[in-house]
Amino acid sequence: MEWKTPLFEGQMIYLASIKPEKDAELESRWTHDAEYQRMLGTDRVCPLSPAQIRKKYTEIEKEMDEKGNQFYFTIRRSPQEINTDSTTEGEDGAGDLLGFIKLDWIEWSQGVSSVSLGIGDPAERGKGFGSDALRLLLRYAFGELNLYRLGAVIPEYNQVALRLFEKSGFKVEARQREALHRAGLRWDSIRLGLLREEWETR
Amino acid sequence: MVNQSRSNKHWESLMNVPLFQGELVHLIAPEPQLAAGLHSRWMRDSEFVRLLDTDPARLFSIDKNKEWFEKNLVEEQKDDELFLLIRTLEEERTIGLIGLDGIRWTHGDAWIGIGLGEREYWGKGYGTDAMRILLCYAFEELNLHRLSLSVFEYNPRAIRSYEKVGFIIEGSARKFLNRDGQRYDMLFMGILREEWERR
Numbered sequence: 505m506e507w508k509t510p511l512f513e514g515q516m517i518y519l520a521s522i523k524p525e526k527d528a529e530l531e532s533r534w535t536h537d538a539e540y541q542r543m544l545g546t547d548r549v550c551p552l553s554p555a556q557i558r559k560k561y562t563e564i565e566k567e568m569d570e571k572g573n574q575f576y577f578t579i580r581r582s583p584q585e586i587n588t589d590s591t592t593e594g595e596d597g598a599g600d601l602l603g604f605i606k607l608d609w610i611e612w613s614q615g616v617s618s619v620s621l622g623i624g625d626p627a628e629r630g631k632g633f634g635s636d637a638l639r640l641l642l643r644y645a646f647g648e649l650n651l652y653r654l655g656a657v658i659p660e661y662n663q664v665a666l667r668l669f670e671k672s673g674f675k676v677e678a679r680q681r682e683a684l685h686r687a688g689l690r691w692d693s694i695r696l697g698l699l700r701e702e703w704e705t706r
Numbered sequence: 707m708v709n710q711s712r713s714n715k716h717w718e719s720l721m722n723v724p725l726f727q728g729e730l731v732h733l734i735a736p737e738p739q740l741a742a743g744l745h746s747r748w749m750r751d752s753e754f755v756r757l758l759d760t761d762p763a764r765l766f767s768i769d770k771n772k773e774w775f776e777k778n779l780v781e782e783q784k785d786d787e788l789f790l791l792i793r794t795l796e797e798e799r800t801i802g803l804i805g806l807d808g809i810r811w812t813h814g815d816a817w818i819g820i821g822l823g824e825r826e827y828w829g830k831g832y833g834t835d836a837m838r839i840l841l842c843y844a845f846e847e848l849n850l851h852r853l854s855l856s857v858f859e860y861n862p863r864a865i866r867s868y869e870k871v872g873f874i875i876e877g878s879a880r881k882f883l884n885r886d887g888q889r890y891d892m893l894f895m896g897i898l899r900e901e902w903e904r905r
Contacts, residue, residue, distance in 0.1 A: 611761075614760055614882060614883055615884060616882055652881070653881060678878060678879070679876055680852075681896055682851065685851065690851075695879065697880050
């Protein structure tokens with residue numbers, strides 16, 4: 505890859521910063537969808553108000569700035585993908601917000617980090633936005649941050665995410681048996697990993 | 707309501723189990739001053755630090771450590787973690803630390819961690835004894851469903867000890883560690899309540 509190749513521009517999406525006011529309204533709506541929160545991981549499912557989401561954004565930006573151990577991006581629909589009848593709200597609109605993707609738990613001394621992502625609106629899932637965003641984030645992690653390995657932790661019941669990560673080169677490395685209790689059933693937590701040399705030789 | 711006339715010896719014997727005492731050691735709540743002094747000394751042993759954690763080895767003053775313990779153990783005690791010290795029964799010597807963190811109450815899962823700072827107690831069953839105490843506490847008192855831990859591939863002594871108390875290897879994070887330019891795996895181990903009960 506040439507050094508000039510844009511880091512944040514995908515085919516269908518682009519990575520951007522948080523736009524606190526507008527994004528919070530939309531993300532608050534997503535948190536009222538239990539499925540979205542359950543698919544993301546182990547946190548207690550709980551609806552959040554726009555004010556609570558804005559507080560979360562403030563904390564994320566503060567940590568990114570002060571600790572430098574995470575990189576959080578919003579995933580937004582590229583302009584050419586926006587139809588004339590879509591809900592875009594001008595050039596700074598939040599109508600183009602699709603989800604988020606982040607690197608966190610960075611340990612600089614080991615060169616490792618964890619990846620997670622979410623596409624908020626059920627109608628926008630399965631269209632390749634997550635895959636496009638993950639491709640950009642892997643290049644960012646290995647090509648810009650010079651990390652050596654990335655991990656991901658995914659609930660057994662999130663088959664869509666498992667397929668996405670495996671398709672992007674991640675290998676299943678561990679299965680923590682019955683680590684999740686959802687909907688009255690016990691589920692495994694699946695841990696995946698991707699090494700720099702695996703990403704480079706794809 | 708408890709009917710006193712129905713209380714029986716069986717019930718009493720269950721309730722009066724010494725939860726924090728094993729055969730070689732007992733677990734005590736850390737006093738910040740004591741914990742800070744020991745921690746400062748143990749952290750100078752870089753082999754210990756590289757067996758204990760993925761964080762880079764570094765040195766802080768006793769005062770700084772004490773401040774940290776006061777903040778984290780006393781002032782801002784959290785609901786999702788527990789930190790105890792390991793003390794020998796015979797000499798009442800504090801030899802290590804043990805604890806739970808990332809307790810996920812809704813799922814009944816937690817991470818367990820242990821370290822023996824005093825090297826002369828390595829490989830003699832003290833750590834295994836402390837693990838048995840904390841496992842019993844986690845399953846019988848906290849009612850957790852499983853426990854998780856991570857351990858480095860170059861630490862076979864710890865892996866054997868964890869297997870002895872019932873943990874099994876569930877996988878690894880390949881090449882997670884970079885030590886002097888060489889890469890090592892980090893292993894994940896787990897134990898379920900039913901496996902612990904069947905022991």
